[in-house]
Amino acid sequence: MSTVSYLHNPPSGSYQYITINDVIKKNAEIIPNTEAFVYRPADGPRQSITYGELYKRAVVVARFLVSSGVQKQDMVGLFGPNTLARIVAEFGIILSGAVVLQLNIEYKNAEDAIDILDKSKCEMMFADPGNNDQYLSIIESLETSEENNPQRRQYILLRETKSTRLIHKVIDEITTQAEDDVILPKVNPEDDAFVFTTSGSTGKPKLVVHSQFFMTISLKAIPDATTGIKILYNDRPFCWIGGSVVMSSMLGQTRVFTDPTMGTTENGIKKIWDIMREEDVMTSSLMPYHIYDLIKEATSIPDDGYRLEMIASGGQIVDNFYTQVIGRFCRSIIIGYGSSEAAGVSYSMLIKEGDFIETGKIGPPIPGVEIRIVDDDGCIVATETHGNIQVRSALLMKRYHMDTALTSAMFTNDRPPWLKTGDIGLLTSSGDLIVQGRTSDTIARGGRKILPGAIDDLVKKMEGIRDVVTVAVPDTRMYEEACVCYISSELTPAEVQSYCENNFINKVSLDGMGSMPRYFLKFNEFPTAFTGKTDKKKLKTEAARRLNLD
Structure with a gap:
């Protein structure tokens, strides 16, 4: 090795x-x-x-x-x-x-x-x-x-x-x-086929371009355990790469879906479970918060013996808590890792009853994919050493539409180039990828990436706001939630929340959540670093403490 x-x-x-x-x-x-x-x-x-x-x-x-x-x-x-x-x-x-x-x-x-x-x-x-x-x-x-x-x-x-x-x-x-x-x-296979939008560092969405060939060769990268599946469930928004309607149709599968907003409502997971049982679904693509809800509702959902063969999940860091779903609702789970730009990168082996999930552990690269870990200077590091995750494969996006500068910044100067994922992790000596977090301030809420800067830019337009910094705070169900921390001598948290509700699409968004922040905290001053700038790490800690989330 x-x-x-x-x-x-x-x-x-x-x-x-x-x-x-x-x-x-x-x-x-x-x-x-x-x-x-x-x-x-x-x-x-x-x-x-x-x-x-x-x-x-x-x-x-x-x-x-x-x-x-x-x-x-x-x-x-x-x-x-x-x-x-x-x-x-x-x-x-x-x-x-x-x-x-x-x-x-x-x-x-x-x-x-x-x-x-x-x-x-x-x-x-x-x-x-x-x-x-x-x-x-x-x-x-x-x-x-x-x-x-x-x-x-x-x-x-x-x-x-x-x-x-x-x-x-x-x-x-x-x-x-x-x-x-x-x-x-x-x-032609090389022709552009899709443009997916994803969060951009300026607050404006990035336009991720993928080709026809990307989707057809993806068939070679999917886990063997899913290729024989005839009926599957996936309710992710069709506009997301993970919810794309093309993959299941190319495999000749029957895809069952409902409104993505159902999973965010009270008793939503019970309704989803009933749908899967009635349609005799064999495998299901569920977000970690769906699995969380299943585990929490295990005693209130009748057990008639129906089990999914497999649950596929991803979109956030997963730990051993989620193995509780095995045996009660499914026979195995599989954890995947990827992005709009990289498509599929890695997935775990089948995790069965009695197996243990190390926090953030995914598995080896999917077929056709290379992964390396580098330091901040772009030099490859030793195994078991954390650093920046970079990937290379035929599945990568072609470019960001109409943005050559952003495209160039996303790739290295190597030939062929590596894609910078923006994630931090390590490769184990046994050949598995472990994802440990993001290099940016992006908030990972239920598989959706929320850009704090976009929220800040909106709230700054509100009269009476002196300063605002949106941070991630921990959440047991969604992994992270968005908390708006602001400084104002006159505005209450309720007023700032109302302002955001009047501007963000919330419950009627395609996934039932959108980018609407959950928490709003008023500060007299923000903690600062020695440079005089806001110390976001300390601010996150203080926000979590005030919300009793630490």
Whole structure:
């Protein structure tokens, strides 16, 4: 075994030089009557779509896009909660040769999305106004409210709306307007396929670009334990890379999902468990806070003998507490590690009843991935020595869209380059990766990365605020929570909280949480370091103490 912190797991087989479009069409031909997706809404009947029907409807959408002037590699926006209509729209965009611009809007005035759409020169957008038009005001905010100002982009809404302001079509309408003789463009594996948004250091989202090839070769990187699964559960927002609808469909699996917000509500995990049991789900992708809830509700959820074969989890540091779910709710768990930029990096071996999870321990690299640990000067360190985690593989993002400087900063100057994950960890002498935290101030809440600076920038606009620093405080369920620490002679915590609630999308966000902070603390002064700057470490400690979280 090497004494330096470097690991490489060779690919498990040859890569296939194919596109997502090839796989979608093939599955529609081979398993046309198999359910591709099953939607179990919080309120309403079961809904599903087969592989044959999905392909047929997606082709119609693709032809409409092409006949409407959408060119190959144009970006088409997509926003809204998890629904079957959203899946049809996404596959239609892919089949048209365009790029899916996944939008995860955080602010009620949609200022974060407006910047993305303008930067991407996006002229066509699919959007879902939601039940009772709950997202309509956000969508309308994407356009100017000034009269006599032309609408900047064309909107295809994924359900009916009462809006009279927005010029739009509804997705069901375009099925009668698409021309059957429209020829869809030939797509290449290296073509851009997706843009995922993720937290940026300036407070503006970064646009992570992945290719068609990225998704097709990902099939070689998934754990063997999951490839034979026929029915799986994953309710992560479709706009997240971990919630992408493409992977399960390329494997020919049936993916069951519900509203991501259900897991954040009271008794939500009980409803999710009932859905999985009723659908005979074999494996489930659950966030650590879902597993936490299952463990806490173990005595109140009836035990009828149903067990998941496996639970896959990740998104935050996991410890041995979570093994309590094994035996009662599942036969094994697997812990994964990755990011929007790196995609999959590492996953654990199957963890079974009686096994122990060392805090932060993941496992070896997934097939085709290299991992190394370096110090702050970029020099590789010895095994069992913590440092900065860097990865290299064919799964890495292509670039940050329209930001060459940020892209260059994310990669090393090596050839081929390494991607800097921004995480701290170590490689053990036995060949496992242990993740220990972040190099930045990013707050990890339930798998979502929250940028404190973005919250600070918003709160600073509030009249009466002298200074503000948002910090992470510990949380037994979500791992970390956001706490706004501020200095003001007049504003109460309740007033600052109300201001944030009026600006951040909270309970109606795509994951039911958004970036809304949980705690608000008023200070007379902040602790300072010898440089005179705020000592964030001491501030975090004091915030946790005042909240009785230390």
